[in-house]
Amino acid sequence: MKRRAILAFMLDRPGVLNKVSVLIRKKMYNVDTLTVCSSRVEGISRMTITLREDDQAKVDQIIRQLEKFTEVISAKELDTDHSYWREVAIVKLEVDAAHLESFRGRYNFEVLDQKEEDILIIQLAGATRQIDSFLEEVGRQYIIEIARTGVAAMEK
Amino acid sequence: MTEKQIITGKNLMLRALKEKGVRYIFGYTGGAIMPIFDEMDKLGDFHFIMSRHEQGAAFMAQGVSRGSLSTDKPQIGVCMATSGPGAMNLTTGIADAHMDSIPIIAITGQVTTGVIATDAFQESDVIGVMMPICKQTYMLLAAEDVEVTVHEAFYVATTGRGGPIVIDIPKDVQNQSVSETYRFDAKTFRPSLPGFFYHPTPEREPLRRAIELINRSVRPVLFCGHGVITSNAGKLLQQFAEKVNIPIAFTLHGLSALPVDHPLSLGMMGMHGTVEANRAIMAADLLISFGMRFDDRVTGRLSEYARNADVIHVEIDPSEIDKNVACSVAINADVYRTLHVMLGDPMLTYKPRKRWFEKIDSFRQVMADDLRREIECGVGDDGRLLMKSIVHQLSVLTEGKDLIVPDVGMHQMMAARFYNYQTENSWFASGGAGTMGASLPMAIGIKLARPDERVWSISGDGGFQMNIQELGTIMEQQIDIKIVILNNGHLGMVRQWQTLFFDGRYAGTPMQSPKFGLIAEAYDIPYRKIEKLDEVTPALQQAIDHHGPILLEFVCDASEIILPMIPSDGGFGEMIVSRPGQEKTATRKSKGGKS
Numbered sequence A: 001m002k003r004r005a006i007l008a009f010m011l012d013r014p015g016v017l018n019k020v021s022v023l024i025r026k027k028m029y030n031v032d033t034l035t036v037c038s039s040r041v042e043g044i045s046r047m048t049i050t051l052r053e054d055d056q057a058k059v060d061q062i063i064r065q066l067e068k069f070t071e072v073i074s075a076k077e078l079d080t081d082h083s084y085w086r087e088v089a090i091v092k093l094e095v096d097a098a099h100l101e102s103f104r105g106r107y108n109f110e111v112l113d114q115k116e117e118d119i120l121i122i123q124l125a126g127a128t129r130q131i132d133s134f135l136e137e138v139g140r141q142y143i144i145e146i147a148r149t150g151v152a153a154m155e156k
Numbered sequence B: 001m002t003e004k005q006i007i008t009g010k011n012l013m014l015r016a017l018k019e020k021g022v023r024y025i026f027g028y029t030g031g032a033i034m035p036i037f038d039e040m041d042k043l044g045d046f047h048f049i050m051s052r053h054e055q056g057a058a059f060m061a062q063g064v065s066r067g068s069l070s071t072d073k074p075q076i077g078v079c080m081a082t083s084g085p086g087a088m089n090l091t092t093g094i095a096d097a098h099m100d101s102i103p104i105i106a107i108t109g110q111v112t113t114g115v116i117a118t119d120a121f122q123e124s125d126v127i128g129v130m131m132p133i134c135k136q137t138y139m140l141l142a143a144e145d146v147e148v149t150v151h152e153a154f155y156v157a158t159t160g161r162g163g164p165i166v167i168d169i170p171k172d173v174q175n176q177s178v179s180e181t182y183r184f185d186a187k188t189f190r191p192s193l194p195g196f197f198y199h200p201t202p203e204r205e206p207l208r209r210a211i212e213l214i215n216r217s218v219r220p221v222l223f224c225g226h227g228v229i230t231s232n233a234g235k236l237l238q239q240f241a242e243k244v245n246i247p248i249a250f251t252l253h254g255l256s257a258l259p260v261d262h263p264l265s266l267g268m269m270g271m272h273g274t275v276e277a278n279r280a281i282m283a284a285d286l287l288i289s290f291g292m293r294f295d296d297r298v299t300g301r302l303s304e305y306a307r308n309a310d311v312i313h314v315e316i317d318p319s320e321i322d323k324n325v326a327c328s329v330a331i332n333a334d335v336y337r338t339l340h341v342m343l344g345d346p347m348l349t350y351k352p353r354k355r356w357f358e359k360i361d362s363f364r365q366v367m368a369d370d371l372r373r374e375i376e377c378g379v380g381d382d383g384r385l386l387m388k389s390i391v392h393q394l395s396v397l398t399e400g401k402d403l404i405v406p407d408v409g410m411h412q413m414m415a416a417r418f419y420n421y422q423t424e425n426s427w428f429a430s431g432g433a434g435t436m437g438a439s440l441p442m443a444i445g446i447k448l449a450r451p452d453e454r455v456w457s458i459s460g461d462g463g464f465q466m467n468i469q470e471l472g473t474i475m476e477q478q479i480d481i482k483i484v485i486l487n488n489g490h491l492g493m494v495r496q497w498q499t500l501f502f503d504g505r506y507a508g509t510p511m512q513s514p515k516f517g518l519i520a521e522a523y524d525i526p527y528r529k530i531e532k533l534d535e536v537t538p539a540l541q542q543a544i545d546h547h548g549p550i551l552l553e554f555v556c557d558a559s560e561i562i563l564p565m566i567p568s569d570g571g572f573g574e575m576i577v578s579r580p581g582q583e584k585t586a587t588r589k590s591k592g593g594k595s
């Protein structure tokens, strides 16, 4: 199913996140990712939700229902052609440091910690697909733990 | 030395309610709301009405809001309950108000802030429970927030599409005092809600296209929805319909916006709508809908709904546009203002539409004889009374002018179909939620909002017993409502489905009732039981002549059904127009709409 990103700005009031997640549950979606942060304007939060839906009318409907919330100032869909979708992953993995270096150039990562010779914690930023393919290339069996932020998105 | 007055959360709460014109407060006390109740009693500014169950209080509040919206002094109903079980008992009435877009304010006491989220005695997560079933929730954590919040709550409740608001106020916040520097000016207050848009005025371009479609259309139908009632636009819609000569179909909540026997009226549409309304919709080339949301009981199976029609959708809530039925022209605006602008448009043209009205007349004939015969006969095969005939007699006797508050079930559909509504905003039903038990408490609120008009609460034996305890409120307050029970010994509406779709197996629908006469006596309410046709009108007349509440129990035929019926999830083509086994009328004659 097609992945969608919805960007919404809303008043930073208690319970707003709850409201948004209740709506998404009510519409029977499983949220792919959901990130919230403060925006440039004080008191206004910025939320990026990604979920899967093929039907454009249904996506438009969610956006309208989001906009209906008293606290929501605006909501819109961001498509991949006209916006950047990025996430950050922190990965603890068992890998030969030299082998890891061979990924440099293709992937944008930074070593945060190297406790033992071949156990590293790295930070990796990029599109979801890029992070996925990095994990595939390294080999999922070498990954000890992973933390991903979920998608943050911005229009071009 | 002058004594300084200490102002607390409870003072501010009541001050804000008074400022917003609240006269009645319905509710039930308990530990967490006692400070406000106590203060209310001291002030004596409000008429407090104790319901016998918090659900009753929520419906009474609805009654005030619904009943008064068409008067020159609209009021918002307010209900109050204590924390935990008290608040939870409000939920059904609040969810019901949400489904029907009724602005009410529910104030719930909460345990003190120090023990919140510790599973304290009578604590429940009121905000968590209410959030999905109301328009907005607020939790008050400081006395200084009380007035701002209550004023914002009234604004949100009544702006755009109406809805219920829940304000949860911990006990300590009720008693908390504000600092000496605290100021609030209700006159200059404006809520700061940058995202709360509301477009009352229609835009030019969609209006122009709408008029074009209307002028071009050959077989149009106007839809009168709840928005026509809530924006008090019934007279405008009538003028509009007359100006362009287009028939009007009503949603359940659109009833009583204008006289239902108007020559252009098709009556109610949808599952139990009239044949003429539903067939006209099937055959239409244009639907012009005002203030409604294409609920599934209105449309039946969507894939078959009005396939050949363009749709103009005038609706205040943008999230309703294109939700169920895709429209050709969307006008996101207030119904009254839209009609006002449209009426002034010189491009709008009148057409005689002779062919269209002839066709509609033929639809009218499909069931006309059957219904007339049933109503005239007045009794079923077993000699018991027919609901439709009772409603018809009530309509004749009161000239269609009274206020009707049905409960939910078959009798509700009978009341929707066979009372000849003449008074604007005279029909009050739980529609979206279809909550049995709504009628008795809602009628109390309606009567308080419209004291000079006669109010009939009409229930089935099932629904009546769901909020039967409110007879106590009626007794105590001497609320002059005429209570009618149409007792068929069954949960009639469900029984009808069992008759039609479950091979007549009556699971969980036969019902034994108490001696309603004794119940009435216990509450000091006069009572009369009616079993014979010739007693119907005299009994109704007795209720009219009696000053004060009275209970009439009509013994009805259990096998009566309400037709036509579009099976749930069925298409309009599947409309059932005659009882099974009585196949005199083809049921699927014009399947598929335009040929």
Ligand SMILES: Cc1ncc(C[n+]2csc(CCOP(=O)(O)OP(=O)(O)O)c2C)c(N)n1
Pocket: B407, B408, B409, B410, B411, B412, B434, B435, B436, B437, B459, B460, B461, B462, B463, B464, B486, B488, B490, B491, B492, B493, B494
């Ligand atoms: C609270 C609630 N429970 C169940 C239903 C489902 N329901 C809808 S109509 C109906 C039957 C109502 O029976 P009664 O009140 O006797 O009225 P009648 O249909 O016989 O006129 C039922 C059970 C409902 N609408 N509301």
